[in-house]
Amino acid sequence: MSVTTEQPAVARAIETVESHLHPTPSWAVEDHPMPTGREEIWRFTPIKRFNDLLMPATELGTLDWSLAPGAEGVTVTELTAEQARDLAVEAPVDRIAALAAEQTVYRTHIDVPAEAELTKPVVFTAKGNQGQARDHYVLTVGRFAKATVVVKFEGTATYAEKLDVVVGDGATLNLITVQDWAEGAVHGGQRSIRVGRDASVKTITVSIGGDVRIQEDSRFEGPGGSLEQFGLYLVDGGQHIEHRLFVDHNAPHTSSNVDYRGALQGKGAHSVWIGDVLIRKVAEGIETYESNKNLVLTDGCQADSVPNLEIETGEIAGAGHSSTTGRFDDEQLFYLRSRGIPESDARRLVVHGFFWDIIRRIGIEDIEAHLLDIVEHELQVVS
Numbered sequence: 191m192s193v194t195t196e197q198p199a200v201a202r203a204i205e206t207v208e209s210h211l212h213p214t215p216s217w218a219v220e221d222h223p224m225p226t227g228r229e230e231i232w233r234f235t236p237i238k239r240f241n242d243l244l245m246p247a248t249e250l251g252t253l254d255w256s257l258a259p260g261a262e263g264v265t266v267t268e269l270t271a272e273q274a275r276d277l278a279v280e281a282p283v284d285r286i287a288a289l290a291a292e293q294t295v296y297r298t299h300i301d302v303p304a305e306a307e308l309t310k311p312v313v314f315t316a317k318g319n320q321g322q323a324r325d326h327y328v329l330t331v332g333r334f335a336k337a338t339v340v341v342k343f344e345g346t347a348t349y350a351e352k353l354d355v356v357v358g359d360g361a362t363l364n365l366i367t368v369q370d371w372a373e374g375a376v377h378g379g380q381r382s383i384r385v386g387r388d389a390s391v392k393t394i395t396v397s398i399g400g401d402v403r404i405q406e407d408s409r410f411e412g413p414g415g416s417l418e419q420f421g422l423y424l425v426d427g428g429q430h431i432e433h434r435l436f437v438d439h440n441a442p443h444t445s446s447n448v449d450y451r452g453a454l455q456g457k458g459a460h461s462v463w464i465g466d467v468l469i470r471k472v473a474e475g476i477e478t479y480e481s482n483k484n485l486v487l488t489d490g491c492q493a494d495s496v497p498n499l500e501i502e503t504g505e506i507a508g509a510g511h512s513s514t515t516g517r518f519d520d521e522q523l524f525y526l527r528s529r530g531i532p533e534s535d536a537r538r539l540v541v542h543g544f545f546w547d548i549i550r551r552i553g554i555e556d557i558e559a560h561l562l563d564i565v566e567h568e569l570q571v572v573s
Contacts, residue, residue: 212436212468215281219246219292222285231284234462234494236430239401243286243350243378247322252295253347258313263306264337269297269328277328278354279382284405287380290350294326300339304332304358311338311366311554318347318375326352329365333358333386340366340554343377346400351379359386359411365393366552370560371400380405385444387412394552395450397423398564401430408446409438417446421463422548422561424568427456427490434464435480439473448480451548453541455568457490465511466498474505484515485544487568538569 213231216222224244225232237244257266269277274297282288302308331337335358343349357363369377377400385391385408395406408417423431437446452461465480484493497511531539542565549561 213283215283217281219288222288240378242348251323253316253318253323256315260310261312264312265301267299269299274326279384286350286378287352290324291326291352293324298327300329302331302335302337306335308337311340313340315342318345322348324350328354330356331361331363334360336362338364342368344370346372346375348376353381355383357386357389357391360388362390367395369397369402375400378403383408385410385415385417388414390416392418395421397431403432405434407436410441410444412441413443415444419448420548421450423452425454425459425461428458430460432462437467439469439476443475446478451483453485454491455487459491462494464496468500471502477507478509480511482513486517
C-alpha cells in the first residue's frame with residue numbers, strides 16, 4: 191500500500207488552533223514540560239499516579255503482542271523513527287505520548303491493503319508482564335478497504351502508547367480497543383485518527399481495568415467522512431479512568447457522533463470525560479453531536495464530565511452536546527417494580543440496558559459476552 195503523507199489542501203489552508211484546550215503538537219519531549227496539575231489538560235489527572243509515564247525510562251520493554259489467526263492480507267512490519275513520523279497523523283500533544291514515541295522499543299506498521307474486504311476481525315492481544323513498556327504503532331487502511339481491528343490490553347504494566355490511524359478514501363474501519371488491565375496497571379497515551387474522503391470510521395473504546403488516561407484526536411482528510419466514537423468504562427474504588435476526545439471538523443460535509451457511558455462504584459472511584467468538537471471556518475454543512483452519561487452506583491464516587499463546542503462558522507447542519515451524571519433512574523425502577531420485578535433485579539436490568547446500547551455495536555460475540563459478564567460482576571459487587 192502506498193500511503194500519502196502530504197497534508198491535503200484543505201488542511202494546509204486552515205488556521206492554527208490557539209487555545210489552552212489544544213496544545214501545540216511536537217515530537218520533542220522538551221516541548222512538553224513536566225505538568226504540575228494546574229494546566230487545563232492535566233487538572234483532572236492524578237499526576238503522581240502517572241508519574242512514571244511522565245519521566246524518561248532507562249529500562250524499557252514492550253508488551254507481549256500476539257496476532258490471532260485469520261488476518262490474511264494484513265501485514266505487520268517494523269518502522270524506523272523517521273518512517274513512523276512520516277506516517278503519523280500528528281505529533282504528540284502531551285508529554286506521555288512524546289516519551290512513548292521517542293522511547294518505543296519497536297515502531298510498528300499494521301497495514302490493511304487497498305480494496306481488501308476482511309471477513310474476520312483482526313485481533314491483537316497485548317499482554318503486560320510487569321515493568322515499563324512504550325510503543326508507537328501505526329494502523330493504515332487503504333482506499334476502499336473494509337476491516338475490523340481489535341486491540342486487547344491485558345496483564346500488568348506501566349504502559350505508554352502513541353497510536354496513529356490513517357483511513358484511506360472510501361474505506362470502512364471498525365476499531366475496538368479494550369483496556370482490560372489487571373489491578374496495578376497504569377496506561378496513558380494518545381490515539382490519533384485521520385478519516386479519508388467519504389470514509390466511514392467507528393471506534394469503540396472500553397476501559398475496565400487499571401488507571402487509564404487516553405487522549406483521542408480525530409480529523410478529516412476531505413469531505414464526506416463519517417466518524418462514530420463509542421466508549422464504555424467501569425470504575426472501581428480508588429481507580430482513575432480518563433478519556434479526552436477532540437474531534438476536529440476541518441473539512442466540509444463531514445459528520446461525527448460521540449457517545450461515552452460509564453459506571454462508578456466504590457470510594458475514590460474517579461472518571462473523567464472531556465469532549466471537545468472544533469468546527470472550523472471551512473467546515474460548512476457538517477453535523478456533530480457528543481454525549482457522555484455517567485451512572486453512580488455507590489457513594490464516594492466522582493465523575494467529571496466536560497463537553498465543549500467551538501464553532502467558527504454558522505453554515506452547519508447541526509451541532510450539540512449533552513452530559514448527565516446520576517444514580518439509577520427512579521422512573522425506570524418504578525416501572526419495573528410495578529410489574530412485580532424485585533428491586534435488585536430491576537437495578538440489574540437498568541444497568542444492562544444502560545451499557546447494552548454500546549456493547550451491541552461491537553459485533554464480536556466473545557467480546558460482547560465478556561463485557562456483559564464484567565457488568566454483571568460489578569452489579570454483584572454493589573449488591
